[in-house]
Amino acid sequence: MSRDHILTLSCPDRTGIVHGVSGLLFEHGCNIIDAQQFGDPESGRFFLRVHFDVPASTPVDTVREAFAPLAAAHAMDWAMHDARRRARLLVLVSRQGHCLNDLLFRTHSRQLRADIAAVASNHADYARLAGSYGVPFHHFPVDAGTREAQEQRILDLVERERIDLVVLARYMQILSPRLCEALAGRAINIHHSFLPSFKGAQPYHQAHARGVKIIGATAHYVTPDLDEGPIIDQDVAHVDHAMTPAALIRIGSDVESRVLARAVRLHVEHRILLNGHRTVVFR
């Protein structure tokens, strides 16, 4: 029975970090399967992701407890995850369902190490689609006067369903600072432009008006500053002068689905570390 785990950490950069981590894992009979590191000269921080096996004779908590003093000595932000545990997702959607559809299939076909525990939307459009996969659907309508109560329903669902990651799959509501705070580091949005270009609403219409030759999509963590959160992944597609906004939307939707699925995979495989307002991504 494989007992592989993922250790992620970031800390002020100095000599001896990798030596200390690898030595401690060795002392507890752990075998390192894969390791990736990055020292950022700009922020002065060091980032490490280690995929390792724990021998059946060793309780994982023993390794975790032994690691704590080393982590404290280096002022590490760290976590140790069960590499086989499937993340529980809540997917939020509004009227555009292509990203939801893509994630339902990818999780159902186990392409992603995650399960969609629930779908929630301010519209009822995708109740049948979620139901066709056996995924509970929650209709949470919202307007200016009900936003706080509607967001509380989302938070209650996150708590009740033990959600690990909230995915905004073209969810077209701006989350309040309170909800952003509650979901800090565990809410990902797909923005339908190559940020920082064309933030906010209707980016494809903005791009068409600008006469761009490339469109794109950006997956980022959600923060109170609209479309300003740490970028996780991006991709692009070529377009030309003859294309209408509808054509850009059609071409762009495939890019959005691809980028969002990659970002969800990177998150649930613990490959993303925050580096200030940016990310370090160990692919």
Ligand SMILES: Nc1nc2c(c(=O)[nH]1)N[C@@H](CN(C=O)c1ccc(C(=O)N[C@@H](CCC(=O)O)C(=O)O)cc1)CN2
């Ligand atoms: N706090 C945050 N909330 C959201 C973010 C974010 O980065 N921080 N990303 C957006 C997604 N988004 C573009 O990708 C976006 C969504 C909604 C709007 C907007 O103007 N919404 C209006 C209502 C529109 C409607 O009801 O159809 C609003 O909320 O008043 C702009 C951009 C998701 N949320």
